Amino acid sequence: METTQFPLIISVDDHTVEPATVWRDRLPRKYLDVGPRIVRAPVKEMTFLGGRFRPVMGEPGSTDGPVGDWWVYGDLRRPLTRLDTAVGYARDEVKLEVITYEQMRPGSYDVSARLADMDVNHVQSAVCFPTFPRFCGQTFAEAADKELALLCVRAYNDWMVEEWCGPKARGRLIPLPLIPLWDAELAAAEVRRNAARGARAVAFSEIPPHLGLPSVHGDEWDPFLAACDETGTVVAMHIGSSSRMPSTSADAPPAVGSTITFANCCFSMVDWLMSGKFERFPNLKVMYAEGQIGWIPYILERADVVWEENRGWGGVADKVTRPPSELFAEHVYGCFFDDAFGLRSLDSIGVGNVLYETDYPHSDSTWPKSREVGERQMGHLPADVVERIVRGNAIELLGLTKDGLWRGAE
Incomplete structure (x- = not known):
């Protein structure tokens, strides 16, 4: 494939670092x-071990330690870090450290700068997951004051639809609203509110029980799923959207979790395939952001074997009436940015079930060479x-x- 022929990319997994004024305004x-x-303060301590991020904020105004910008909300103190926005830095310079807005690439939070960085990266359009709310709004689900939390979810969605994806974006930024995870009826209402103004995707947790929420096997989420089914809203699940990145031990270095980031997607997909939800909600679609795709063929093979041989005692005979691989083909999408093995297994996954991403501005991002990476991997x-x-x-x-x-809202 010649360079000039590589299509303009639509990235289904990029990220936004929310401007400091999103909720204040x-x-x-x-x-x-x-x-x-936002409060500017030093960091006293910060670790990321065993899949857990643990920052400790110093006294605001003090210079006793590296100074960064921190989100303050209730008891939460969450700093901006270099891992939130690593593009433009050499790999060896990307470390777990606090930063200020001035120390990050403007495309992380500014629409015009983002479009310029997309141009450099051969990207036409992009879906962006949140940063401070976390990948599906866990920050607000954990808050004690649910009245305020609901207002925060709605405020984020208003900013996402009206400003981040507003006129300045010229249709190139695709909205990804949040839902109030703690109430499925409120979640359904928020899906419909945003669908009415053109949103066609919503962020959700890969493994809700890790957040203390119901699993997809019961009927608690049905009002939310019915709203997605009715409006054609895609359920988008990012790695880490259960607030628990895969790891093996409390002292495992981040490199362990980074190698197995796909694991939660794998577990989640089996949950959905064995839940019966795809047969109850035939228009429902789910996608797994940053989960890569190379693991999918074996899981589908194994799921089909279990369904065929063990469904009588496996608890799914009355709700999963078709092979899981058939349900996958109609309802599930895997997303990747650097997975040569997965592309060699494309016949076993399905060309129609694969989406591309660039992960801007995270440390894994292929920016500014997503085109070159894609050409190298897909040249065959x-x-x-x-x-x-x-x-497509x-x-x-x-x-x-x-x-x-x-x-937008047509």
Whole structure:
């Protein structure tokens, strides 16, 4: 494949670092002192071991330690870190350290700068997961004041739809709202509210019980799933959206978890395939961001064997009436940015079930060489297959224009 032929990328997994004013500008005045806000302060201690991130904030105004910008919300103290926005730095310079907004690439939080960085990276359009709310809004689900938390979710979604994906983005940024995870009826209402203004995806947890929430095997999530089924809203699950990155031990270094990041996606997909939800909600679609795809063929093979041979005693005979691999083909999408093995296994996964991503601005991101990475990995594939993987499947799944842009509320 010649360089000039590589399609413009639609990335289904990038990230935004929320500007400091998102909640300050949108919450009622009485909540301004308790809602999410930025405080500049030093770090006293910060570790990331066993899949757990543990930062300790120093006294605001002090210079006793490296100084960074921290989100303060209730009892939560969460710093901006170099891992939130690593693009533009050499790999060996990307360390677990606090930073300020001035120390990050502007494309992390500014729409115009983001579009410019997308141009450099051969990216036309992008779906962006959150940072401070965490990948599916766990920050607000954990908050004690649920009235304020609901306002925070709605404020984020208003910012996402109206500003981040607003007129300045020219259809190139695709909204990904959050839901109030603690209440499925409120979640359904938020899905419908955002679908009415053109949103066609919503962030959700890969393994809700890790957050103290119901699993997908019961009926507690049915109001939410019914709203997604009704509106054509894709359930998007990012690695880490259960607030528990895969690891092996409390003292395992981050490299262990980084190697097995796909594991939660693997467990989650089996949950969904064996839940019966895809048969109850036939229009439901789910996608796994940053989970890669090379692991999928064996899991489908194993799931089919279990369903065929063990469903009588396996607890699924009355709700899963078709082979899991068939359900996968109709309802599940794997997302990757650097998975040569997965691409060699494409016949076992399905060309129509694969989406491309760049992970800007994280340390794993292929920016600014996503085009070169894609060409290297997909050079053996026919042009029409590359077109589907890099943009065609995303256009169909997310209801974009034929040119790959977000439609907004038509």
